Amino acid sequence: MIFLTPLALIGLLALPLIWWLIKATPPLPRTQVFPSLMVLRRLHPRREDTVRAPLWLLILRVTAAALLIVGLAQPVHRPQEIAAAGHSGRLILILDDGWSAAPHWSERLRAARALGDRALQQGREVVLLRAARGDDGALPEPLVTRDAARFDDTVQRLRPAPWPVDRHALVAALAQFKASGDSVTILADGVATSDDTALRQALDGIGPVSDMRWPACDIATLGATSGDDLHVRVSALPCGTRHFQVRARNAEGGTLGVYPLDLPGGAAQAEATLPLPPALRNQTARLTLSNDENAGNGTVGPATIRLLDEGDRRRPVGLLSMQGDDTPLVGAGFYLNHALGPLAELHQGTAQQLLTGALSVLIAPDGTLSQDNTRKRVADWVRKGGELIRFAGPALAADSDTPNVAEPLLPVALMSGVRQLGGPMSWGTPQKLAAFPDDSPFAGLNAPPEVTISRQVLARPAADLNDHVWARLTDGTPLVTATSYGHGEIVLFHVTAGADWSSLPLSGLFPDMLQRLIQRSAGLRGGAPVATLAPAATLDADGLLGAPPSGARPLAAADFSKTVPSAEHPPGLYGPRAQRRALNLGDNMPNLMPEPRLGTPILPVGAQADQPIGPILLAIGLVLLLLDLLLSLRRRGLLGRLAVLAALLPLAGHAETQTPPDVPPAALQTRLAYVVTGHDDVDEASREGLAGLSTYASDRSSAQLGPPDAIHPGQDDLAFYPLIYWPVTPDTQADAKRTAALNSFMAHGGIILIDTQGAGSDLDPDGAHEATAALKRATDGLAVPPLMKLDDHHVLGHTFYLLHDFPGRVAGQPVWVARGGDESLDDVSPVIIGAGDWAHAWAVGADGNHPYAVIPGGDEQRVQAYRFGVNIVLYALTGNYKADQMKVPALLERMGQ
Template sequence: MLQIGPVMFAEPLILLALLGLPAIWWLLRATPPMPRRIFFPAAIFLRGLRNSEESPARTPWWLLVLRLALAACVIVGLAGPSLNAAQGDFRGGLLLIVVDNGWTAGPGWQQRRQTMMSLIGAAKRQNARVVILPTARTMAVEPLAPMLASDALGVARALAPRPWPVDRGAAAERLAGLRQRSADAGQAHIAWLSDGFMSPSDTAGTAALSGALARWGQIHFYTDGAGENPPVLAAPKPTPSGFAVTLLRAVPGPSEPVSLQVLGADGRILSTAPGQFAAGETELDIALSMPVALRNGADRIQLSPPRSAASLWLLDSRWRRRQVGLVSGANLELAQPLLDELFYIERAMAPFAETQRGTITALLSGSLSMLVLADIGQIVGEDAARVANWVNKGGVLLRFAGPRMAEKNDDLIPVRLRRGGRSLGGALSWENPVGMAEFPEHSPFFGLPVPAEVKIKRQILAQPEPGLSQRSWATLGDGTPLVTAERRGEGWVVLFHVTANAQWSNLPLSGLYVAMLQRLAEMSPGRIGETPADRHAQEFLPPLLVLDGFGQLGAPPPVVRPLPVGPDTVVTELGPETPPGYYGVSAARQAVNLPRGAADLQPLTG
């Protein structure tokens, strides 16, 4: 290998062929022998004619120079020249490439791959060995080992961004194992290819990796181009008219137009919304307004075009706005707003459901997912048969207690009730209001925090009977049921043993009330006849579709595991076995999204 200034030649011996240029020059100057003269009488007829095309007696000088230059270029090209290809001197040593290939890597991945290939190509020309260390978690457990540059090229081509965060702490541990076995420590050429971001959870890991690399040699840091400042789509928020979406940029930049799309499960564009980042701003709020029918068919919200796993947000049945019917046993015309039994329900469900008041007959004639009855003791006549049939087909019947139910009730309740109930100062009483206990694991409310300030003053008691504990989804501190439920056909019958307003408890005044009603709404189908998204009817959710590092949905690889069912199907740690995507079955799938926010776009320090 020969280097002349900034140019390096992989095969310098071929340059010796330049010594043959004089011989080539002599051959190019050679002309054919002089022609012989032969007497030809008829040539007299050609006298006076002039030939318009004449061949020169010798090769023109400029053509000779051009041919010599072409010959020299061929020789130099065969010698394998490269300009600044090495980007460092690691001849015969070790090239250590650290690649950040987490969820932020997608937009700048092509440039990062080109840099990687250039470095490996230089290592090949300098007979150096190569180690490639990706920082995103991988299923590979084999220890790091130096490889030939030709093998490293294949590894680099197969490397791709991942839809989960980097784990630089784990990368530092793998590097420590390599240091113990390698004799090149302190002499390696280190190239760290990154987008320059880190999250607060990876601060310690970043520092550990930086320290481990410093013991190998000087760190050369390569970042993506200056134009790579792609927006990130934060978690959307449901609104009565659609969605509120916030877009984030890592650093302030120039004014930049963006476009949001809402796509259906079949890939059709249901809605679009343009936006414009103002110069110097890092946040942009966009409102997506959609009719309820289109919103309930939405599959994902994405930037157009998606460039990473943070460019889109997957939606499932929890994002649908259910049609909820409300019926009260009180005289609504005489009720004051704050004493209205449906007042708190309407406001609690406003962010995630469309509510409408009416009679049982009128409401069930439409497309309802959930029917709420506030202190209706008995459902009589044809209404009882209609409600029972609707529940058996998949509807969720939610009932609230009250004075009327305390006196008489029907069989469309999950448990048998005692007459009269229990209250402060009553026959079955307690001295002070009682708080709530933690939710049991079989309850759909499991995992919700229970505020200490929520107190119950009065309730309807359930008759003790076998199986009561399994039908109790919420209890008081003394163990008495507060919310009971029973499966009926494809649907559910749920009873709150307190009123829907604040007369018997302050539960309707708390945020827990909203969360509990949302969990119940999620159990209901989008429309009767669909399969309800009942997380608690399954133990595991098999992978259906998963995201890659470029924000594309595809079939799950074999290493992806089914997810255990839990509250909101939360995945605490994304990785190769649990990537973001859809889990479950097509009729009732659950979305697992990549958590991200402004804190995950902090500048990389270490």
């Protein structure tokens, strides 16, 4: 133990004086009632002396004073010494500060400060070396100092880098510190590199080496590859079997999906497929990796974050269809379906059907835009930013002969008729494709020599025709032309989408060209794909996107698949928004392997900062003084009086607030309840959802709701709850006890909200069949009355808020309630059934944010979901009083008033 303010110990010299003063101070004289004053006259004291304080009281007071004096001297406790003893030379402290040091960063800084401070107190010089390159791309200059304040200030401001350490540069930096008497301590991250052997040799040439490490269970990387589904790969250092979760999150941080992934003990990596529906995949901005200890927030660091770029998106594409165009090997729809199926989220139908939803691209084969009203509708959509891809054919060739066609939706003017290349009625031969121009979106694609064009619609010659051509035939005639139209774009293939005019739809070039065009739907207008992409936003050590560091350099587009992030190319997003590419730590890094020991192993336990014990001594001294005060009051007879006054304080209010131990909280406060499903993620979402709804309803209505309760129908008493939320999962089975309890609950006025959680929607497009079967099992034996579809005429549509639809996390799903006319239930529906996934829309996390995204309406849809929830709560609390109010005029008329 050492003292930071040793001069304060001079106060200990005053302890004898304090002892003398306390000893000479008498207590209050004792009061004695005598029977007669005559007795006093006969009393003659033999000696006069001061009454002395007892010894235990003297010791108590002196001890309190001593503790206060010693505490003011700021004593600190120093853990066991682990610095190399017997060395008078420098301490070279090497700090691994790459991405893999982030999980235990605060502990590393505490250890570095402890090691450096102890060496400085021994009169040694400290050299601090950092192993990762800085923001400027160079290895930071070593800190050489004997000043403890400067050293501590420098260490406190250090932050880990979001890229790996550079062992090669570290070896070069160590060359200047070879001197006898020096010792080295490296705070290693434990991740092997190709330069570990060279580092070990460089360290051995300096002096004794100590290697301090932390558990490697938190070090892992997350990589992914894109296809029809996202395939993720997790690599981690050996640390036994671990259970990870991969979360898909949108740009606002909302959770779109959670997928478990187990890494067996001893395995270097684990892989899994994330079956994200296309609607959610298009909204996913990043994947995060978390383990059991931090399942809600994700493991800290850029290595456990996988950013998604434009190449990972699945854009919704609409295909205008006509009767018979999907005929195998003949219809245009047949070829387009086969070409687009693996590339995009494809929807087919009429213009009216397709344009009511969200689309990035609209593909119009020949003849699908022949109606004026259809062309006007499509033109309005393109002007707002849509991408229209048209194919020529006989119908378009006929329209080109018709003057003054409203909204022609063509990038260039066309000549009348069809150009025939080859065949008995033509002198020409089928033409091949020319190389794509450098300024074309198809630049870089190889034109197969077997692709030939036998018929085409020709573009009318114009001065600016070359500005609109993206692909040509070998004779120079345009094959693909395009132009901007409002905020959107129109692209025309001068051939059909089938194999009757060309062999293009039969080649592998056709889906590649369509893919390039679909990628343009993000907003790229004009110019070829950028060959070199500049950093736009990069990740820091905490996994947050921010401005690129000063040393960040552009990266060639062809190198993204093989580049490991570094100081020159930090992990993050590169390029303009429409061509944005993501560089991720986990995509190109090899499997993580443990790093061999670089010196004598030492544990971080001893490398702890000095622990101040002065505040503890001061607290104990003050407690002793308080005890002395209480004892003094007791000796003077005042403590009893204080106890009597405390007993007379009004305690009635406190007594009224006491609750008998057998009364459940729901009996004293209105609460909502949810049925426990046994799935932790579903039950947690139900709890967060009802908690969010309770807070929302309490803030905006007179209903004051407490926190929700988790219940097991058939085991718990349901009589205290007005509303029970029941999320039905695919594994839900029939239960006689549960059914009997819920029937009794509904018969006594309770309402059950049954939710199949988005089954059949974009959230879970393949789960409708399983959800229907589970719903039948769940309601088997349940007294469900005849149902009807909920509309805005029902009381639920105007119980508190006026509503026209009733969305949850997903919109557009029907909601079913009891058909009116049941007098036994006062015309109140005892059950509400839907697939809106309301709990996830209502959910509020521990940080006060909404952890789950709503689809597709965003914040406005969430507000509507909350309002529907408030209507349900007030409907459960008040029944059909709103409907009764509608009958007031008729009642007054019958009463003659």
